[in-house]
Amino acid sequence: MRNLEKNYDPKQIEDRIYRQWSEQGCFHARINPEKKPYTIVIPPPNITGQLHMGHALDETLQDILIRYKRMCGYEALWLPGTDHASIATEAKIVEAMRKEGLTKEDVGRESFLERAWAWKKQYGGRIIEQLKKLGSSCDWERERFTMDEGCSEAVQTVFLQLYEKGYIYRGERIINWCPHCKTSISDVEVEYEEQNGHFWHLRYPFEDGSGYLELATTRPETLLGDTAVAVHPDDARYASAIGKMLILPLVGRRIPVVADTYVDKEFGTGVVKITPAHDPNDFEVGQRHNLPVINVLTDDAKIVSEYPAYAGMDRYEARKAIVFDLEAQGYLVRVEEHAHNVGTCQRCGITVEPRVSLQWFVRMEALAKPAIDAVREHRIRFVPERFEKNYFHWMENIRDWCISRQLWWGHRIPAWYCEDCGEMIVSAQAPEFCSGCGSSSFQQDPDTLDTWFSSALWPFSTLGWPKQTEDLAYFYPTSTLVTGYDIITFWVSRMIFSALEYTGKIPFETVLIHGLVRDSQGRKMSKSLGNGIDPLELIDQYGADALRFTLVSGNSPGNDMRFYIKEVESSRNFANKLWNAVRFALTYLTIDTVTLPAEMQLEDRWILHKCNRLVRDVRENLNKFELGIALQKLYDFLWDDLCDWYIELIKPRLFETNTDQMTRISAQQVLSYVLVQTLSLLHPFMPFITEELYQSLPHFPGCGNLLMVEPYPEYTETLEFCSAAEEMGCIIELIRQIRQLRNQMNVPYSKKTRLYLETKHISTYRDGIECIKRLASAEALLFEKVPDGLNVTSVVTSDVKAFIPLGELVDLEKEKNRLLTEKKKLENEIARLNTKLSNPGFIAKAPEKVVLEERVRLEGYQKQIENTLEVLAKLS
């Protein structure tokens, strides 16, 4: 038996406990046909990342689930790893090089990649170490990286398969281009923000001199690339203009007026300039009308050399110059203020530029369908269910996925171009000879794949796919995916359709969605605001368990939470409470096994009953992913029932002053039983402190198992003690009343009062008399009828009248008033219940159980008010 410090100090134990788990191989999952597998793959953190509060929440939820299932007897695998995060990492490396005065082009592709791998080596491990600080019980022997050999093979296999099936194609399309990162980005990587801009009204003259058309634009600089003007086919105002030619101002190009239903007659003048190269809608109009696509911007958003007057100007400079020229030449009608949404790059924040370019795409329609069905048929379940709607909306309106990126860090596209004839060959290795011309010199496609392309394969690539490994056969499909609602579209949806397509199976059964951790003012935590709270600092200060407790308590799936340091403090206090409960127990435990006594006191049966119910509830809540509720129940039981009531009640039995060995031992037995049960129940939530305390219990050296691998408590029919629970409830009620009275009368705790109890349930109160004596600080005597002539004041419950000699209390008037208030309250309750019970509808339609409950309740109040009135009469 070890002596515990007075206050819980997580720093003393956390690293030691983690090492112990690790050294005993508790994290490692082994294929075991005797057991059912339970698998979680971690949402791989970026190698650029530091652990932030969002991770802390995500990992805590996963660790709770995995520890719970492990203790429930599943072969639990939590598979960890990291993501190469192509654009984010590349941006960081470019930035680091910029400080050295270098660019990507300066160092070249090969040496750039060397830097990237060095980065991975240096920082990829950092976040893993941080995960360990949280207590994450990942199987580190199975740690993966999206660009390791196996995952890369998976990526290549998928690419080749999809290409052969015709799902991957290469084409000129309009895509989102980031002029800063100089790469394409997918639709979901664009973030829209409202900006104040202008609406420039321009006039484009007809070629035949018969006037002009007036239109408006927010981007006058794209005029250089206009290849038509469009009106609605049914718009009577412009019917005669359709098919006529206009002269494009400043450029002099002849462009047609076309009719297209894309145009909104009601908006502006009902005339739209069409710039197929720089607007997605215009691009489509262009396709329909066979319009030329004229690109006017370079890859860093400057005007191309074909327009000497503006060549080399940045897009915003060009805008000014062009507006100036338009005005000077009389083409500008007026300028309006106009607020509109502008797309920006998720990574760098620069305004994206729609741009026509040659990219690789995944054809999504056929892939999306089975993925929609899987969720619709509830083969995959979202928790909470409402996030299905997000998913369906996205999947049902899905567009082709642009997967090529003009980046170097990532999986390079396995396509090769013949240097002689230009023939494209898609294959894993460089081809030997060109199938077209027989040449043997090839260039590999310079582009890499969208980082989400590899994360989409994560649930199965990490288990060995495309190889049919034993791991894959046993642990796949995985069980639960835990992630934030912000990446359902980026990631969850892509894993679902990928898994169905390549493995023919769902990737996971349940998606547990959590919200964002916000700051105390409800703002997102972000670097730019500087409002982030570092989880590692909190762990350092309050312990990992306290942080975990804070993140889970009061949090419900899918909802955002605000984070207060104050709450971590109270979580820490809870840990300390638990610590001290065990510390107390240890000073009195003389037994070293955990068995329940044959003979138990009332309070023993009561706490066992409550503990057993707790086991049932916590399991139920955990099975339903209601982690916050489960934790709340544990908190209430431990603090209130166990510490404030049970331990206080059994103190007299535990102390040396108790010479009755039997009651002394039985108290120890029940206490250690309840402690083992609750430490086990709480372990998934607060693994460190529970493990440490469990090991300090005297039975531990005998059993020898770490708590982490002990079985999770199970509900036991034989521990249902309903009548004990009821009787104890009455006694608790009585004690509360007496305490209230003493408090109101300013009787100090140290002063014991005499107490005469009058009740018809002598046996019940005989069992509880010691409890009353101790917790109400009273010398209690039991009577069926209290002798007359005692000048007394009193406390009243439904089945007991308690009298305290008047001399021991201070104020008779006060006491009368107290009882009158009590009477009033009771009258109100009785009236309410009478109304309810005399309602024929209620009697007829409410379930019998509910009616009965209300009747019992009413009876209780009636007895109580009788007692109250009787006592009031005595007082006056």
Place this chain on the structure above:
RNA sequence: GGAGGCAUAGCUCAGCUGGGAGAGCGCUUGCCUUACAAGCAAGAUGUCAUAGGUUCAAGUCCUAUUGUCUCCACCA
């Protein structure tokens, strides 16, 4: 424009399939009662956003309204 969330004590939030309004923090009062002052005991505070509806019964289900946040789409 489309979809969804939230609105409960001074603050932050729980409240599962309808059946007497809860927790933490804060506040008031009294206590160093042989585990814990990071503690113990007692207490105060709520037209559960508004208006209807369903029901014997609504914080809970339905409809509308207001406020607020988010996601999706993006109209020149």
